[in-house]
Amino acid sequence: MRRIYHRFPQSIDLDFEINRPFRDVLACIARMHDTHTTARGADGLVKERILVLIADGRTQFLDLNDLVPLAENVTETADFRVDLQRTLLTPEKRLPVSDNVFFLRLVDRGAVTECYVAKEGRLGEMDAMDLRKMLKGACE
Structure with a gap:
């Protein structure tokens, strides 16, 4: 089943290919979902989190955990919303x-x-x- 978002931007920033079959790339995307890394930055400890949502019903996005297994529910084309969040971790609070x-x-x-x-x-x-660099790194 194709999972297309009807409001996907007409103007894209980047077009590239990954030398892997579609199902392999879907598996890479699923592995990236809801992961985080922590690194020391200039201001202190920074947490970077990746959230991935997939198009559902052409008008909204659905959490990947609600569509398992991904490779059996998606064919041909899939639209995703990838949210990359950075949070500064301080002893008092998260900013x-x-x-x-x-x-x-x-x-x-x-x-x-x-x-x-x-x-x-x-x-x-x-x-x-x-x-692109994150996605290619996850698939290699």
């Missing part, structure tokens, strides 16, 4: 640093998967190339 939201479309092209990325808004320091 949101940035929230980068991307739309990601994966298209099955046989031995390769074509990817289209569009960033929602202009806030945040990340761009489409950062998401």
Whole structure:
């Protein structure tokens, strides 16, 4: 079943291919969902979290955990909303640093998967190339 979001941006920021079959890339996306890393930054400890939602009913997004197994429920094309959150961890509280939201479309092209990325808004320091690097790293 194709999972398309009807308001996917017409103007994309980046188009690239991953030399892996569609099902393999879906598995990579599923592994990335709801993960986080913690690193020391200039201001202190920073937590980076990745949340992935998949298009549902052409008008909304659904948490990936609600659609398991992913490879059996998605064919041909899938639209995702990827939310990359950065939070500064202090002893007193957690302070949101940035929230980068991307739309990601994966298209099955046989031995390769074509990817289209569009960033929602202009806030945040990340761009489409950062998401590409993360996705390719997760799939290798």
